[in-house]
Amino acid sequence: MDYILKLPEYEKVIKSIKETIITNIVLVGQVPAPTFFEQNRTKVILERMSELNIDECSTDSYQNPIGIIRGTRRNMPPLFLVAHIDTIFDEDVDHNYIVKEKYIAGPGILDNSAGVGILVSLPEIFKKLNLHFKSDIVLAGVVQSIGRGNLRGIRHLLRGWSSPIRGAICLEGCDLGRLNYYSNGMMRCEIICNISSKQGWENNFRPNAILVLYEVINRILKLRLPQKPQARVIFGKISGGVKHGKIALTAKLGFEIQSDSEAMVKEIYNDIRDIVSGISHERTVDLKLKTVSSTNPARLQFSHPLVKQTISVMKTLGIAPASENSESELSIFLANDIPAVTLGMSKGDNYHLENGSLEIEPIFTGIAQVIGVLLALDSGECDG
Amino acid sequence: MGNNAWIKKNTFHFSDFKDLNYLVREKKRKNLTISLCLPTLNEEETIAKEIVIFRSELVLRYPLIDEIVVIDSGSTDKTREVAKAFGASVYIADEILPDLEKQKGKGENLWKALYVTSGDIIIYIDADIKNIHHRFAYALVGPLLLYDNIKYVKAFYERPIAGRRKTRPTGGGRVTELVVRPFFSLFFPEMAQIIQPLSGEYAGFRKIFEEIPFPIGYGVETSMLLDICEKWGLDVIAQVDLEKRVHRNQDTKALGRMSFAIINTFVDRLEKLGVIKTQKKLLTKMIQYKIINNEYRPDIFDIKKLERPPIIDIPEYCKKFNIDQGTKKND
Numbered sequence: 001m002d003y004i005l006k007l008p009e010y011e012k013v014i015k016s017i018k019e020t021i022i023t024n025i026v027l028v029g030q031v032p033a034p035t036f037f038e039q040n041r042t043k044v045i046l047e048r049m050s051e052l053n054i055d056e057c058s059t060d061s062y063q064n065p066i067g068i069i070r071g072t073r074r075n076m077p078p079l080f081l082v083a084h085i086d087t088i089f090d091e092d093v094d095h096n097y098i099v100k101e102k103y104i105a106g107p108g109i110l111d112n113s114a115g116v117g118i119l120v121s122l123p124e125i126f127k128k129l130n131l132h133f134k135s136d137i138v139l140a141g142v143v144q145s146i147g148r149g150n151l152r153g154i155r156h157l158l159r160g161w162s163s164p165i166r167g168a169i170c171l172e173g174c175d176l177g178r179l180n181y182y183s184n185g186m187m188r189c190e191i192i193c194n195i196s197s198k199q200g201w202e203n204n205f206r207p208n209a210i211l212v213l214y215e216v217i218n219r220i221l222k223l224r225l226p227q228k229p230q231a232r233v234i235f236g237k238i239s240g241g242v243k244h245g246k247i248a249l250t251a252k253l254g255f256e257i258q259s260d261s262e263a264m265v266k267e268i269y270n271d272i273r274d275i276v277s278g279i280s281h282e283r284t285v286d287l288k289l290k291t292v293s294s295t296n297p298a299r300l301q302f303s304h305p306l307v308k309q310t311i312s313v314m315k316t317l318g319i320a321p322a323s324e325n326s327e328s329e330l331s332i333f334l335a336n337d338i339p340a341v342t343l344g345m346s347k348g349d350n351y352h353l354e355n356g357s358l359e360i361e362p363i364f365t366g367i368a369q370v371i372g373v374l375l376a377l378d379s380g381e382c383d384g
Numbered sequence: 385m386g387n388n389a390w391i392k393k394n395t396f397h398f399s400d401f402k403d404l405n406y407l408v409r410e411k412k413r414k415n416l417t418i419s420l421c422l423p424t425l426n427e428e429e430t431i432a433k434e435i436v437i438f439r440s441e442l443v444l445r446y447p448l449i450d451e452i453v454v455i456d457s458g459s460t461d462k463t464r465e466v467a468k469a470f471g472a473s474v475y476i477a478d479e480i481l482p483d484l485e486k487q488k489g490k491g492e493n494l495w496k497a498l499y500v501t502s503g504d505i506i507i508y509i510d511a512d513i514k515n516i517h518h519r520f521a522y523a524l525v526g527p528l529l530l531y532d533n534i535k536y537v538k539a540f541y542e543r544p545i546a547g548r549r550k551t552r553p554t555g556g557g558r559v560t561e562l563v564v565r566p567f568f569s570l571f572f573p574e575m576a577q578i579i580q581p582l583s584g585e586y587a588g589f590r591k592i593f594e595e596i597p598f599p600i601g602y603g604v605e606t607s608m609l610l611d612i613c614e615k616w617g618l619d620v621i622a623q624v625d626l627e628k629r630v631h632r633n634q635d636t637k638a639l640g641r642m643s644f645a646i647i648n649t650f651v652d653r654l655e656k657l658g659v660i661k662t663q664k665k666l667l668t669k670m671i672q673y674k675i676i677n678n679e680y681r682p683d684i685f686d687i688k689k690l691e692r693p694p695i696i697d698i699p700e701y702c703k704k705f706n707i708d709q710g711t712k713k714n715d
Binding site: 099 | 437517
């Protein structure tokens with residue numbers, strides 16, 4: 001537990017190389033990395049990691065950039081630190097980052113360029129803190145995580161990893177205080193409505209794709225969802241039509257079914273599939289339900305030593321922990337029975353906007369907490 | 385003419401100098417110091433990023449640069465505060481050599497930087513580069529450290545223009561192609577091998593910079609090339625491909641004013657070299673037009689051809705650097 005007492009001192013040392021941390025966030029963040037098109041960012045991450053002379057640095061067959069720092073004990077399973085490298089911003093968005101006295105701003109900084117920049121900075125930070133670990137430390141940027149990516153990068157990485165994994169920490173740009181250790185079952189779906197665009201009087205009074213989706217939403221809202229197991233349907237995205245005075249011939253709805261019960265997710269999905277089939281039949285429209293991605297529910301108990309140690313580390317650094325479910329890399333670790341948590345690195349604004357901004361000062365506390373949890377994992381205190 | 389012997393011999397790519405440990409060793413072996421100068425005027429949006437990246441990579445991780453100096457023309461935004469907060473030495477141009485008549489312009493800042501910096505090599509980098517990377521500095525000093533014949537290095541790159549939302553892949557370099565290259569082709573064809581004569585990023589030995597005059601405005605890049613080439617020959621110059629530089633786009637009228645100053649510099653140097661002789665003194669006003677209430681009104685800019693002399697002719701400079709003004713040699 002000695003390391004807990006050292007954390008405030010570590011925080012100061014980490015701050016002393018703030019230029020390197022900011023540089024890594026900026027150099028990584030300025031390379032566009034929309035999901036499925038992360039190659040250029042992968043290259044920069046590998047360049048940065050190889051400059052730091054870490055023991056191994058390469059990509060796996062899925063182009064996940066991976067760096068390994070060899071541990072002092074040969075047979076000890078590795079510890080993973082991961083950050084997803086894809087963002088929601090297209091390549092043609094200007095990815096210029098601005099650095100001001102108190103913050104860094106630019107597209108994708110919070111989700112998740114800051115997490116990646118910090119991941120890349122860790123070898124330098126370990127060196128500065130003179131830290132050596134018993135386990136191998138695997139630093140992994142993972143591709144194809146968000147949206148349609150369906151966490152393919154992390155799924156592939158873990159599938160291909162032959163030896164057991166001792167534990168993992170997932171890094172996210174914000175918010176400092178975030179402590180995720182459970183993930184709901186989730187099914188991410190799209191409903192797409194297409195109306196025939198044939199010309200002729202018989203097609204003059206065609207249904208409106210937006211109104212069709214409106215009907216679908218209303219019927220889903222009428223579903224009775226239980227409180228136990230907890231379940232909900234979140235409508236997150238909608239788009240459709242071409243211009244104000246034209247009947248919309250296409251429309252798309254994106255939503256997630258979330259529950260802590262896998263069976264409940266499937267049950268709600270079946271109900272929605274029936275709604276979609278019914279409306280498609282009754283209104284004679286082309287209405288399709290597609291599953292974009294899914295995860296199974298998994299969790300650590302609050303009493304798990306990793307959760308307890310993480311809370312202890314956070315409290316030592318004056319961070320108030322806040323927990324909710326998270327359907328990210330975490331869920332894949334947990335589903336593979338690997339103890340893992342997700343931690344936020346700093347505070348920020350405009351989460352998914354082009355002018356997203358990350359406060360500089362809390363970053364050092366955020367990194368100190370990662371070091372604390374990593375030391376806890378390495379010491380064996382979290383081996384449940 | 386088509387002679388491209390120089391371009392083959394003296395053109396490099398930044399990746400040729402990627403081994404920063406080697407550059408640091410060579411710098412130490414040759415007992416050299418290096419100063420980085422960033423001239424600024426209202427660069428609050430970009431200055432911190434430049435300083436942070438250069439400090440991280442070329443001061444802290446690889447001790448290649450010994451000092452980072454910002455010379456400011458009197459910014460009204462927070463340029464100076466931000467630069468100081470990230471560890472740069474910040475000077476207001478007017479406060480350097482205060483007994484001299486005050487002038488405003490990028491060339492003035494570069495010239496005065498010679499007085500406040502101490503490096504044997506000086507790197508000049510514009511402070512408005514959006515995609516700044518430490519290669520912008522190490523690639524410029526690389527040829528100076530590794531090739532004894534090279535005394536001055538100029539950058540060239542692809543120049544996409546950053547718009548409000550999107551970055552356009554081509555553009556920029558209009559003044560180069562429409563003004564400078566035709567002049568080079570007409571009078572100094574061997575210099576047409578310099579791909580981007582107006583690039584704002586260059587590095588050289590102090591010994592070179594202190595012996596040439598500096599126009600205070602836009603003509604500084606052109607005059608520097610012409611003077612170095614005339615005094616020491618093209619072979620002391622090298623150019624380095626930095627691949628991509630994203631910068632702010634300037635409107636055509638601003639480029640017109642820039643061209644005015646550059647043409648003025650060209651004519652001046654051509655006269656001094658006895659290549660041409662003008663029958664009357666060149667005027668100093670650039671006349672442009674704008675439409676106000678359906679009426680064409682002149683927009684007149686006074687762009688005087690002001691030039692600072694070689695700084696080695698300034699007694700304060702010689703005193704500071706222990707140079708005997710009579711022999712112009714270090715004591």
